[in-house]
Structures are given as structure tokens and as C-alpha cells.
Amino acid sequence: MPTAAPAAPEPSDFIRDIVAADIASGKHTRIHTRFPPEPNGYLHIGHAKSICLNFGIARQFGGICNLRMDDTNPTKEDTEYVDSIRRDVDWLIGGWATDTLGLKRVGADDGRVVVADDGRVVVAGDGRVVVAGDAEPGTALEPFYASDYSGRLYSAAVRLIEAGKAFVCDLSAEQMNEFRGTPTLPGKDSPFRGRTAAENLDLFARMRAGEFPDGARTLRAKIDMASPNVHLRDPALYRIRHAEHHRTGSKWCIYPMYDFAHPLSDQFEGITHSVCTLEFEVHRPLYDWLLAALDLPAPLPRQIEFARLNLGYTVMSKRKLLQLVEEDLVTGWDDPRMPTISGLRRRGVPAQALRTFATAIGVTKFNGLTDVAVLEHIVRTELNTVALRRLAVLSPLKVVLTNIPAGEVIEVEAVENPGDPSAGTRKVPFTREVYIDRDDFMEVAPPKYFRLRPGGEVRLKYACIIRCDEVVKDAAGEVVELRGTALLDTRSGGPDSGKKVKGTIHWVSASHAIDAEVRLYDRLFTEELPEKDGRDFRTVLNPRSCVVVQAKLEPALARTVPDTRYQFERLGYFWPDPKDSTADRPVFARTISLKDAWAKETAKA
RNA sequence: UGCCCGAUGGUGUAACGGUAGCACAGCAGAUUCUGAAUCUGCUUGUCAUGGUUCAAAUCCAUGUCGGGCAACCA
DSSP states (O other), X not given: OOOOOXXXXXXXXXXXXXXXXXXXXXXOSSOEEEEOOOSSSOOBHHHHHHHHHHHHHHHHTTOEEEEEEOOOOTTTOXXXXXXXXXXXXXXXXXXXXXXXXXXXXXXXXXXXXXXXXXXXXXXXXXXXXXXXXXXXXXXOEEOEEGGGGHHHHHHHHHHHXXXXXXXXXXXXXXXXXXXXXXXXXXXXXXXXXXXXXXXXXXXXXXXXXXXXXXXXXXXXXXXXXXXXXGXXXXXXXXXXXXXXXXXXXXXXXXXXXXXXXXXXXXXXXTOSEEEEEGGGGGGHHHHHHHHHHTTOOSSOOEEEEEOOOOBTTSOOOHHHHHHHHHTTSSSSTXXXXXXXXHHHHHHTOOXXXXXXXXXXXXXXXXXXXXXXXXXXXXXXXXXXXXXXXXXXXXXXXXXXXXXXXXXOOEEEEEESOTTOGGGOEEEEEEOSEEEEEGGGBOSSOOTTOOSBOTTOEEEETTSOEEEEEEEEEOTTSOEEEEEEEEEGGGSTTSTTXXXXXXOEEOOEETTTOEEEEEEEEOOSBSSSSTTGGXXXXXXXXXXXXXXXXXXXXXXXXXXXXXXXXXXXXXXEEEEEOTTTOOSSSOEEEEEEEOOOHHHHHHHHO
């Protein structure tokens, strides 16, 4: 295994500045963040940014980051998503922040996370360690679930009612919309706003008991219908939903809203910094109001917002990704063209590359568009250091080297990784008949073309220089074969090995090559902004986002090592598709192409 | 047009009242048994206008532009 890159300096951003200041001022003596996805879709690279931020902060400040399923809407959530989220988080932070992953003992619920005398985080009243890295071996751990807090959330709502700060409202959804006013016009008080605490308590209990149908009543905060912030205009806290919840089953028929459940979940878990995206900025006054209204003890969690990731040549919202999946525009959530974490993983992108990317793009409140070239560059850099070099021909053109006797096998030595001598070398068979890529031969070539042309010479990497003597065509005039001479004295290590030619190309021995399907992935969309000016992103799908070819590979590729990345020399980084590749029928996926200065040159012309 | 937030090269980000830096992209060259990698060099920026100050990207005011907010979603 190559040694890890030297430890990068810890990142710095305005959120980490706040965290550091809160420690310096003594406001907090420990740091606790959380990553709270709703299990209604797969995680994508935007979530990766958030994961790296939240776990990165925990790591940097010796704290913990809880994984919490924000599952307060039974109609949208599913255990398939819970499982995928767990997998993706484990993979992304594996070996990096696993020690900071906050989980809880399976079944432990309604537990307040507190710090014990020895500094360990435990669930109060339970006493069990909940940090994954600290857990006793064999302890079954699971993420936190907002739905586990149903009981305590309900109690908090009751207290709010008792304090006269919440009321049961009989307005329908449409009526509530009318009463809310508009951003420019103040709203009107609900006619049910004046109900007594006793009446509210009774009604809320009956809501819970299932006496009313869906939508019949809500529990609302009593704040200010004239507030310029519409989220403060007596927002709904609980709604009636007679629905099966993926976790609590039919135990509850009332479910808390995000604005009610989230700040309280944070507080229950002892979260110190609740980091979320910009669209929740206007919710922050409500977040703070709720914690204050319940008179909860300091230090209270603080919500901080940052800009979500926007990446070129892709779409990012769960809704659109779901659409791609449901309309079979891709093969699934883990299609290697998807910006999902599972898609990127299957594509062959290392977790470390995603982490490096998350750090590289920074954290601010500016809503920008990140150039996908940054991601591509980081993936190449990461792979370049670890990938084993291999020879592979994607579009084979046979070359017969007439001066090599049929049946003779010349073993040439090839380096595994030029940047890592310890990776060693391997033998590659070189014979009379080889395949080269069609791109590496031109019958009529421009002056700056360095590869093979009639009468020209080129070096076969690791072997020797060859000369093209004859071009064989079929009836249609297509080039079907080349015949040439191997200049054996120019062999690597041979007497004329120092001879210079402009070009060096890759090749495989025709008789030794193995056949394999190779999937050449490219950007999913042809436009950097798929939805620019309101256009339907489906109209700019890249028809060449997955090009499948039958390739000829050097024999060493018959045996691949799990989790190993390969560079097909001069082409790009590849690895066996973890789902579809078998020993009988190898399937390789291109993670990313190599930079191609020649392609750029020809594109200019 | 009510409230909230933001604005630094093409893109993303740093500079926390004192030399506008870094990365990507781009361009030019060196090197190369990968037209990769590596190495050199270069181009390009503080939204505008006022104000405070010895000194402003930074503080203040106004404007401009961009984003967010009116689910019983999160």
C-alpha cells in the first residue's frame, strides 16, 4: 500500500471560526455536531460536503458527530434509504472520522446524550457508550432517529401548550394559507388562537388518540401573525397523519414538523453546532424561539447555515435524481454517472478524493457554481498515486510485425507505478501480432501527429520501436491491418534503447489479450447548467455519457485485486465494476479519463 | 417589492483596518518510453458611489445585481 499523503493542514472556514471561538470563550467545553439526512433518497456529493464538514469539525475539535435520520414524515421515508445512507456515510468517513461517528445502542431511545465524568459520551439513564469507535466490541449500534423522540417531543408540545405558547387550530390547510398572508402582507390570527390551555391539552391528546382524520387539526405555535418572517406566523408544529411509519409503525398518528422536531432533537442529543444549508436561514428565529419558549438549559445548540454545493454538468436535488432513476434515464441510484455517493463509489472514485474535494471547495455563504474540473482534477491526482499501470486497447487495430517469428513470445518488463517504485514490475508478453488503438494510427496525419503513420515509427511502450511498412485495407477501403517491422535493438534495455521517436503508444499481444467489456463514462449532461433558463434537464442528457466497447486487455488484467485502481496507460483510470464484473465476464468502468492535450489541440483546429 | 442572506480574476476560495494570495481552468515553454504526471513562466480580480481613517476587499451609508422565504415537506 502506498503511504498516505502528508497530513493536510486542518481546514479553516467561518463555521470552524465560530466553533473555535465558542471553545475559547468557554461557551462549550466539548463539540457535538450532527448529520441529519431525511431518509427519502440517496445521498449525493452535496451531502458529502455536509458530511465532511460536520464530521471534519468533530474530528478537528475532538468532538462527535451524530448520524441522525430526520424521519418525521412517514409518507416519504423508507428503510431502503436508511440503509443506503448508513452505507454511504460509513464508506465516506471510513478510516478518517469513524472515531467521531455518534451512534446509539440499538433500541436505546428517548435517551439524552450527556458527557460522563470520564469525558465519554453516554446515553443518560442507560449508561452505554454510544460513540462507534468507543463501543464495546459486539455492541449493536444504530443511528439516532428523530422518530425515537416521539414521546419526548410530545411532552415538549404539552409543555408549550401549558405555557400558553401553542394552540390547537381547526383551520384547513387552505384556510391556513389564506390566514398566513403574504410576504408583503401580514396574516390574520386564527379564530382558534384564543383557546384555553385546558381545551388545547384535551384536543391535542385527542389528536394523538386518533379521534380526528388527517388534516382536521394542527398544533400551532403562538407567535406573531404579523411577523415579517412568515415562518414566525404561528407555524404548524404537529399534523395528523394516519400513516404507517417505517420505524414506529402505527404507534403514532400525529407527527411533528421539521421546525419543531429539529431544534429539539439537537437539544436532546447535546448538539452544540447545528450546521445546515442556506435555505434554513429564515427558520433560525423559529429554531431559537422554540428552545427559548421551552426554557431549556444553556448551552443551547446554535444553528449555522452554509451554501450547498452546486456542481457543473449535473443535477443535485433528490427530486431530480429520483426522476432520473424512475424514468430509467440511468440504471439506478448507484449508476456510475450519478452524482450520488453510491454512484461515485461504483464509478471508482475513492472516498479520499471526495474528502479532498469537500475541503478544496471551502465553506461559505456564497451560492456559487463549482467547476466540475476541480472534482475531476482531484480524482485524477488521487488515482495517479495509487493506480497500477496496465496496457489496454479499446478500439483494436492489428499490427503484424513481420520480422518476429510466429509463436515467439518476448517477455518485456513493465513498471506497475512510475510514481511508486516499491510497486514493482510485471512481465508483459510481446509477439508477432499486436493490437494498437485505431486512434494511434493515421493514414494521412497532420505534421504534429506523433503516433504511427505509413512509413513512420513509434515506440510500443515497454517493448521497442516499430515501423509501419504496409497498410492493409478491405474492399470498402477501411484499414483492417498494419504490417511492419519491430526494431528489436531499440528494446527497453537493448543497445539502441536510447533511440528517440516522437510517440510512444500502448498495445497488447493479440494472442494473449483478454476480452472485456469496458464502459466509458462521461458527464451525464452536455451543458454545465442543465436547467439554465428553465429548460428541462432531460433535453440535455449526454448521449455519450456511457459508451460501451469491447476491449483487448493485457493478460495481467485477468486477475484483479478487489478495491485496486488501474490506469490504462494513456487512456484513463479504470476498475472492475463492483456489480457487474465477474471472473468469466470482466467489466471495467472508466472512473475518469487522463487529460488529453492532443485532443485539445485537435479540437482547436 | 415585506423580511433574511450574499457579492474578491473565467470558476471556487484566502486575506479578520496595513504587500490582494491559493487552487482549478486557460496560455507559453522545459521534460517525458503515458501528448499523463512533473517543472518554469504568464494572463486575468476587490459590484458601484459616497463616507470614516495616516491607511478600506475589510468599518458605515446608499444603490446595483444575485440567492432564499408565503408545504399540515425537510
